[in-house]
Amino acid sequence: EAGVVQSPRYKIIEKKQPVAFWCNPISGHNTLYWYLQNLGQGPELLIRYENEEAVDDSQLPKDRFSAERLKGVDSTLKIQPAELGDSAVYLCASSPGVGGREETQYFGPGTRLLVL
């Protein structure tokens, strides 16, 4: 079974440029998560989707970050414009559902962003 797929794996951009990250969750997983991981820290949740609906985006900086999950499968996370402090690893995870044992999250390899 294929795991969570993310692309690109690495991205280098100049500040003020836009950037987008793509995630394909495990087949059949209804719940999708985007996390931000700064160097030396644990991941922090940015947004959670239940199918197409963003049910928790309280930690998403909405002035520059946006996300979408069309048709309840793939998802895209966008930053516009990027700032130096956005340099981090962006992780995508998915789970079969929410609640009980269904909520085990499986992570992709992440996209490492460097803003110059």
Next chain:
Amino acid sequence: DAKTTQPPSMDCAEGRAANLPCNHSTISGNEYVYWYRQIHSQGPQYIIHGLKNNETNEMASLIITEDRKSSTLILPHATLRDTAVYYCIVRVGNTGKLIFGQGTTLQVKP
């Protein structure tokens, strides 16, 4: 949100059991304990989780104390490939939110 406390680092000899402790004294009755690990430059990898009873799978065993205020992850025969940061997490109810702490950096030595 229940907070976890882990030692920042531990060493283990290759082939020996690695016992990673975690304190979660404020855990609520319906909150699960999850363990993930993260090998350098990779995404977090799910290891095991439990609610009240001890759990075992092909990767590890999870021992949860009767009062649920602490737990121990056991890697029965550590290998060099088990060198990673291990995160103990208390999942917040049915919110889907995993709150990662600093984790324990486990160094397996030959």
